[in-house]
Amino acid sequence: AQSVTQPDIHITVSEGASLELRCNYSYGATPYLFWYVQSPGQGLQLLLKYFSGDTLVQGIKGFEAEFKRSQSSINLRKPSVHWSDAAEYFCAVDPNQAGTALIFGKGTTLSVSS
Amino acid sequence: DSGVTQTPKHLITATGQRVTLRCSPRSGDLSVYWYQQSLDQGLQFLIQYYNGEERAKGNILERFSAQQFPDLHSELNLSSLELGDSALYFCASGPGSSNYGYTFGSGTRLTVV
Numbered sequence: 001a002q003s004v005t006q007p008d009i010h011i012t013v014s015e016g017a018s019l020e021l022r023c024n025y026s027y028g029a030t031p032y033l034f035w036y037v038q039s040p041g042q043g044l045q046l047l048l049k050y051f052s053g054d055t056l057v058q059g060i061k062g063f064e065a066e067f068k069r070s071q072s073s074i075n076l077r078k079p080s081v082h083w084s085d086a087a088e089y090f091c092a093v094d095p096n097q098a099g100t101a102l103i104f105g106k107g108t109t110l111s112v113s114s
Numbered sequence: 115d116s117g118v119t120q121t122p123k124h125l126i127t128a129t130g131q132r133v134t135l136r137c138s139p140r141s142g143d144l145s146v147y148w149y150q151q152s153l154d155q156g157l158q159f160l161i162q163y164y165n166g167e168e169r170a171k172g173n174i175l176e177r178f179s180a181q182q183f184p185d186l187h188s189e190l191n192l193s194s195l196e197l198g199d200s201a202l203y204f205c206a207s208g209p210g211s212s213n214y215g216y217t218f219g220s221g222t223r224l225t226v227v
Contacts, residue, residue, distance in 0.1 A: 034215050043116060043204060043218035090157065099145065099208065100170035102216065104157035 002027050004093050006105035013081050014113050021076040021108050023091030032094040033074045034102065035065055039087045047089075050074055051097075061085075086112045117141065118207050118219035126225045132193040135222045139186055139207030145169070146188040147208070147216060148180055152201040163188055195226045 005024045013019050025031060032051050036044040048059025055067045057074075067074045076089060091105040117140035127133055139146050148160040150173075159172035163182035174180075177195075182188045192199060202223050206216035 036218075041220075043118070043220040044206075045116070046215040046217070049215045092157075100162055101147070101159040101172050103159070106156045 002095060002103075004091055004103055004105040006089075006091055006108050008108045009106070010109045010111065012111040012113055015083055016080050019076075019078040019081045019085070019110070021089050021091075021110070022073065023075060023105060024071070024073045025091075025093050026072060027093065027095045030069060032097050033065075033067065034092040034094070035059065035063070035074070035076050036090045036092060036104075037061075037087045038090065038107075044090065047076070081110075081112055083112045083114065086110055116217050116219060118205060118217050120203075120205050120219035120222050122222060123220070124223050124225075126227060127195060129195055129197060129226055131195050131226075132191065133195065133224065135190040135192070135203050135205075135224075137188045137190070137205030137207075137219060139188070139205075140217050143207035143209055143217070144186065145208045146182055146186070147206040148174075148188070148190050149204040149206065150201045151204060151221070157204075160190070192224070197226050200224055200226045 003026045034049045035047040038044045047063045048057050050057045057065045065076050088107045088109050090107045092102040119138040121136045144165045147162045150158045160174040161180050162170040166182050177193050180190045202221045204221045206218045208216040
């Protein structure tokens, strides 16, 4: 079945430590891929997007993502986490590359400890 | 401020009632998307309008309807409300192609009591 999976519901990272959030997708062809962040009481903000080409994608706020076609994954990374990064992170796909619907994963909640 | 404006921010209403949620897209965006976010279902795509025409439909109930007006703002109408309709409703806007990524509003929190 077509799906977007974020296997980690909740992750806690120490401030200054590195972060990796996992996302796997199950679609016939490589869809367009996105990472969004949602802070409490806020809407979703686009962190980065992947369409094709280089497997390492740079985003905003110091985030990057690595696309691995063989694993059908696009994991979000940050070298050093700040307390303000505590939020919920969503992976999303546009399976038809048509600008119609984004299909979202269930999200990963990131807590940052001091 | 993302540029996508949603009103109202909060809405409390009784079962069986009807409400209208409003969305003004970012300047220049022709497409409006509606999403429902709930604890059990996560973020679910409801419907997309592009320049006034319905373009894609997702998991939208028959009790729900939407439209996009000539000035490109959109309204989502929810009727015969049930407790299970309580959720955050997001509007997003975009150019209509996916090589941008959508811009989301801050949402309307609907509570049905």
